[in-house]
Amino acid sequence: xxxxxxxxxxxxxxxxxxxxxxxxxxxxxxxxxxxxxxxxxxxxxxxxxxxxxxxxxxxxxxxxxxxxxx
Numbered sequence: 875x876x877x878x879x880x881x882x883x884x885x886x887x888x889x890x891x892x893x894x895x896x897x898x899x900x901x902x903x904x905x906x907x908x909x910x911x912x913x914x915x916x917x918x919x920x921x922x923x924x925x926x927x928x929x930x931x932x933x934x935x936x937x938x939x940x941x942x943x944x
Contacts (some may be wrong), residue, residue: 880908906934 879887898912905928914924 902928904935906936906938 894915895912898915899909901911902912909930911924913930914920
């Protein structure tokens with residue numbers, strides 16, 4: 875195993891990576907963006923910037939609801 879990790883440690887690493895990704899993917903998708911944007915959670919500094927962008931930007935879903943977007 876890489877870095878001397880056992881099976882249990884590898885499973886835990888996968889759980890720690892996947893568990894936050896699932897709700898983030900759904901939230902970003904419901905906002906009208908591609909769910910792939912949630913992968914920014916794993917990029918240091920970009921994750922903080924992305925949270926602020928998503929919090930203060932006008933979401934595509936909002937644009938469609940008000941008739942200002944395609």
